[in-house]
Amino acid sequence: MDLLQNLAMGFSIAATWYNLLFCFVGVFLGTLIGVLPGIGPTATVALLLPVTVSLSPETAMIMLAGIYYGSQYGGSTTAILLNLPGEPSSAVTSLDGYAMARQGRAGAALMIAAFSSCFAGMVATAVIGFFAPALADVALLFGPHEYFALMVLGLIASIALASGSFLKALGMVILGLLLGLVGTDIYTAAPRFTLGQLALADGLDFVAVSIGIFGITEIIRNLESPAGSATVTAVSRMRLSMAELRQSIMPIVRGTGIGSILGILPGGGATLSSFVSYAVEKRVAREPARFGKGAIEGVAGPEAANNAGAQTSFIPMLTLGLPSTPMMALMIGALILQGIAPGPNVITNNPGMFWAIIASMCIGNIMLVVLNVPLVGVWVRLLSVPYAILFPAIVTFACIGVYSISLSIADLYTATFLGLLGYLFYRFDCEPVPLLLGFIVGPAVEEHLRRAMLVGRGDPLIFLERPISASLLALAAIVIVVVLLPSISRGRKEVFIENA
Amino acid sequence: MRFDPKDAGSGALFLAGAAFFFVSSLRNLEVGSLLNMGPGYFPIVLSGLLVLIGGTLVVRSFVRAGERGMSLPVAVRPLLLILAAPVVFGIAVTHLGFVAAIVLVSLVSGAADAGLRRRTQMLLALGLAVFCVLVFRFGLGLPIPLFPRWLAG
Numbered sequence: 001m002d003l004l005q006n007l008a009m010g011f012s013i014a015a016t017w018y019n020l021l022f023c024f025v026g027v028f029l030g031t032l033i034g035v036l037p038g039i040g041p042t043a044t045v046a047l048l049l050p051v052t053v054s055l056s057p058e059t060a061m062i063m064l065a066g067i068y069y070g071s072q073y074g075g076s077t078t079a080i081l082l083n084l085p086g087e088p089s090s091a092v093t094s095l096d097g098y099a100m101a102r103q104g105r106a107g108a109a110l111m112i113a114a115f116s117s118c119f120a121g122m123v124a125t126a127v128i129g130f131f132a133p134a135l136a137d138v139a140l141l142f143g144p145h146e147y148f149a150l151m152v153l154g155l156i157a158s159i160a161l162a163s164g165s166f167l168k169a170l171g172m173v174i175l176g177l178l179l180g181l182v183g184t185d186i187y188t189a190a191p192r193f194t195l196g197q198l199a200l201a202d203g204l205d206f207v208a209v210s211i212g213i214f215g216i217t218e219i220i221r222n223l224e225s226p227a228g229s230a231t232v233t234a235v236s237r238m239r240l241s242m243a244e245l246r247q248s249i250m251p252i253v254r255g256t257g258i259g260s261i262l263g264i265l266p267g268g269g270a271t272l273s274s275f276v277s278y279a280v281e282k283r284v285a286r287e288p289a290r291f292g293k294g295a296i297e298g299v300a301g302p303e304a305a306n307n308a309g310a311q312t313s314f315i316p317m318l319t320l321g322l323p324s325t326p327m328m329a330l331m332i333g334a335l336i337l338q339g340i341a342p343g344p345n346v347i348t349n350n351p352g353m354f355w356a357i358i359a360s361m362c363i364g365n366i367m368l369v370v371l372n373v374p375l376v377g378v379w380v381r382l383l384s385v386p387y388a389i390l391f392p393a394i395v396t397f398a399c400i401g402v403y404s405i406s407l408s409i410a411d412l413y414t415a416t417f418l419g420l421l422g423y424l425f426y427r428f429d430c431e432p433v434p435l436l437l438g439f440i441v442g443p444a445v446e447e448h449l450r451r452a453m454l455v456g457r458g459d460p461l462i463f464l465e466r467p468i469s470a471s472l473l474a475l476a477a478i479v480i481v482v483v484l485l486p487s488i489s490r491g492r493k494e495v496f497i498e499n500a
Numbered sequence: 501m502r503f504d505p506k507d508a509g510s511g512a513l514f515l516a517g518a519a520f521f522f523v524s525s526l527r528n529l530e531v532g533s534l535l536n537m538g539p540g541y542f543p544i545v546l547s548g549l550l551v552l553i554g555g556t557l558v559v560r561s562f563v564r565a566g567e568r569g570m571s572l573p574v575a576v577r578p579l580l581l582i583l584a585a586p587v588v589f590g591i592a593v594t595h596l597g598f599v600a601a602i603v604l605v606s607l608v609s610g611a612a613d614a615g616l617r618r619r620t621q622m623l624l625a626l627g628l629a630v631f632c633v634l635v636f637r638f639g640l641g642l643p644i645p646l647f648p649r650w651l652a653g
Contacts, residue, residue, distance in 0.1 A: 054640055171514045171553040178521045178546050185529075185539035192539055193524055216582060223578035223612055388613045389624060395582060395609035396602055396628050399589035404642050412590040416583050421513075423579065428510035446542045458535025 003129055010355025014363055019062055019356065022055070026063035027364045030070020031371060034090075035078050035379045036390070041071035043218050045330045046210040047394070049337060050401040057338040058353040062360040064334055068327055069310050069361065072270060073117060073368050076303055077379055080109045089270035089306040092278040096291060096298030103294050110376060111240040112248050112296055113303045114369050120256040120304035121365035124311035127260045128318075129358055132347065136319040139344035144451035145463055149472035151445050154322045156476045157265065159434045160483045168430045176435035179204060180442020187450065199410030204418075206333045208402045208411040209439055212418025213432045214326070215398045219391050220423050244296050251281050251301035258301075259308025264315050265324065273309030274302035311361055318346055318354060321444070326433045329440045504561040511557030518550035578612035585609045597647040598637065602629040 013019065033044045045064050052060035075090035080097035093113065100109040142150070159169035182193045183203030194200035258280065259273035281301040282291045291298050314331075316322045321342030323329035332342045340350060347354045372379075402415045422432045456462030464470045525531070525540040525547070532538025585605050592601035606625035610616055616624075636642045 051640065167553060167556060168510055171510065171550060171557070174546050174550045174553065175514065175517050178517065178543060178550070181543055188530070188539050190529060190539045192529060192543070193521060216586070219609075220575075220579050220582050223582070224575045388610075388616045389620075391613070392606045392610040392621075392624055393628055395585045396605050396632065399586050399605050400602070400632060400636055400642075402586065403589065403593060403644075404636065404640075407644070409590040409594065412586040416586045419583055419586075423583075424513060425510065427574070428506045428513070430510050449542060450537045453534055453537060458533060460534065 006351065006355045007129060007359060009352065010357075010359035011362075013058060013352050013356035014062065014359040019059055019360065020363070022059050022063040023066050023360045023364050024367060026066020027070035027073075027367050027371065030067040030072075031074035031077075031368065031379065033067070034071035034074020034076075036385070040214075040218070041068055042326050042330065043211075043214045043394075044071075045327065045334075046207065046214050047397050047401050049207045049210070049330065049334055050404045052334055053337055053405070057335070057340055057350065058356040060334055060338060061331070061353060061357050062364075064331060065314070065357055065361060066364045069121065069307060069364065070368060072307050072310050073114070073372055074379065076113045076117070076306075077110065077372065077376060080113060080299070081106060081376075089274050089310070090303075091271075092274050092302045093299055093306075095278070096293070096295050099292065099294035100296065100299065105294065108240050108244055108296065109299050111373070112244065112300050114372050115240075116248065116252040116255065116300045116304040117307040118365045118369050119252055120259060120308040121311060121361060123256045124260055124263070124308040125358055125361045125365075127308075127312055128315055128361075129355075131264075132315050132319050132354070135315065136344040136347045139320050142344070142468070143466075144448040144455060145466050145469040146472070148445065148448040148452055149463060149469035149476075150320065151322065151441050151448065153472045153476040153479075154316070154320075154324065155434075155437060155441065156479050158324060158437060160479045164429060164431050166483050168428075169434045172425065172430050172432070172434040173438040176438020176440075177442040177445060178438075179209070179435070180439040181446060186443075186447065197410065199408055203443075204414050204439075205402070205405055205408070205411045206336070206440070207405050208414040209418050210330060210333065210436060211398050211402050212415035213422040213436060215394065216415060216419030217422030217426060217432065219394060220419070221426060222387065223391065248296055248300035251277075251297040252304045254280060254284075255301035255304030256308045259305035259310075260312045262305075263309035263312030263324075270306040270310040270313070270325075273305040277301040277305035307365075314357070317342070318357075319344055321346075323437055323440055326436050329436050332440055502562075504564050507557045507561035507564065511554045511561060514550050514554030514557065518547040518554060522547040522551070577614075581608055581612040593644065595648060597651075598644045599629050599633060599646050600648070602632050 014023065029044065029048075030041060033041060045067055048064065048067070052064065055063070072089060076093045076097070079090040079094035080101050083094050083098040097109045097113065100106065155173050159173055160166065178193075180203070182200060184190070184194075184201050185192055191201060255273075255277040258277045259270070262273040262276060263270070278291075278298060278301060281295075281297045282288050285291065285295070285297060313324050313328055316324050317328040317331055321332060321344075323332050335342050335346070340346060340353075398415070399412065402411050403409075405411060422435075425432060425435070452462065453460070463473055521543050525543045529540030529543070530538035531540040531544060534541075585608050588608050589601050589605045592604045596604075603625045606628050607621060610621045610624060633646060637644065637646060
């Protein structure tokens with residue numbers, strides 16, 4: 001079978017000692033930053049992008065992917081032990097996980113979190129192996145119209161599913177698209193919005209933009225409102241009773257399914273998956289009242305869902321070049337830095353890299369269980385590292401990282417400018433994520449639009465004459481209408497508030 | 501006159517951004533036609549949309565006036581110091597070299613938190629300098645001069 005052959009090739013690449021080492025570095029770093037509340041996986045990956053330039057593409061992607069799913073693990077550890085979700089995607093885990101910990105069942109909660117994440121990771125890996133090549137084959141048939149429609153839908157859907165004001169998110173996307181256009185126009189070579197600066201001829205540097213808007217802004221935010229420290233719950237013995245395991249099996253399976261599907265959707269990803277899984281478990285439970293008071297299903301389901309979602313969100317990124325989450329936007333940035341054009345050709349042109357990433361996810365998930373179960377105590381002690389020591393180091397790494405990309409001072413100014421912009425928008429309740437998504441797809445959106453217009457002889461109706469692009473655009477329109485309907489938008493707000 | 505500062509602020513930022521992209525597209529770039537779009541076409545469409553969104557937000561800020569206010573006072577010190585850090589690094593790395601740039605950035609950003617003692621800050625800065633030189637200069641081979649030319653030469 002093709003799939004098995006490809007997987008075998010993937011494993012043979014991923015299992016070289018070099019790639020194993022970077023897979024380990026990735027999941028280790030991921031767990032570390034997942035545990036530390038001051039810094040998230042997005043900022044970390046942004047900081048490490050410059051480092052990946054010196055690695056081979058597969059090694060770079062293996063490490064970055066490891067950081068992403070590793071942070072899901074680390075985030076749930078602190079959510080359970082300290083009621084301090086390291087990552088938003090583990091926020092629901094703390095509801096029942098922390099309750100379990102206070103009942104002296106911390107060991108059981110940690111075990112089931114590790115077990116369900118590992119199971120979900122394995123299944124999601126298989127899902128990627130099955131569906132990504134098929135989706136890429138379909139995408140190869142896409143013309144510029146379909147691509148344009150797909151990107152519009154992707155951007156609209158990802159902001160519709162995010163929390164907060166739709167109007168503001170839409171504004172952020174458009175501003176991001178515009179920022180993405182800075183630089184030399186590829187058709188006419190006219191410099192655009194460069195303020196006459198030669199340094200901006202290649203556009204705003206992706207690393208500088210993402211470090212500015214995530215790294216710099218995040219540090220200012222953290223310094224403004226220092227997180228309170230929590231008391232550590234003692235970890236009981238790592239033991240899981242058969243009854244608890246039996247109770248968890250169905251939630252794990254459901255959570256894996258939910259996560260695998262939602263992860264593929266634009267804007268879905270890990271966070272939404274875990275919220276949905278928790279809501280589902282609460283609904284199907286025989287005694288919903290137990291939830292929030294230490295129900296093991298409330299840990300097993302969401303933990304499976306967030307890990308599955310984190311991994312299947314790689315599918316649209318690797319097959320369509322479409323980032324569904326900020327993390328995937330950074331992954332696309334990493335591909336571009338490696339000289340690989342994101343899109344449906346990635347799998348055909350770089351089969352080794354694609355299958356090695358998938359195989360490394362399997363390996364990495366097992367590493368995580370091995371790493372986490374015995375090391376829980378070490379991770380928890382790390383929380384006592386004061387932020388006052390941590391953040392000057394992060395700022396220094398950020399500056400070096402931005403500068404190292406092309407030894408350009410203009411990139412450093414870009415980072416400062418985007419940091420200021422990100423901070424202002426944060427004060428005005430605007431999420432920075434849509435801006436980054438817009439920034440990364442901006443040039444592609446424009447290129448496909450211009451090509452589509454050339455092909456269609458300047459008739460915009462061509463988007464509606466082609467069935468695929470018409471249905472994609474119709475879907476985008478439906479999403480907008482649904483979000484703007486007052487009753488539903490109120491419901492959407494409630495969903496997020498209730499769960500927060 | 502009362503207004504919602506968050507809507508008004510974001511609206512104003514969007515309008516400012518739209519104005520920049522709109523004006524410089526009109527002034528410097530060929531717009532072209534729908535059939536053959538020039539470099540100015542897409543930015544003009546986008547900035548037009550952004551004007552609509554920014555305008556709506558500004559108008560809405562007066563309608564929904566006073567519903568919510570700014571939640572926290574702006575902490576000026578960390579804001580300015582952290583934003584200054586990359587600029588300081590940029591200037592220092594060209595004139596003073598890599599080592600001095602690391603020490604300066606660490607001190608400038610460390611000053612954003614008043615809680616840290618002077619001695620701890622110095623130690624942290626020196627430790628970071630050693631670590632970063634080892635990792636970035638020798639480990640990753642970044643071609644950045646460690647010390648200023650006038651000192652080395």
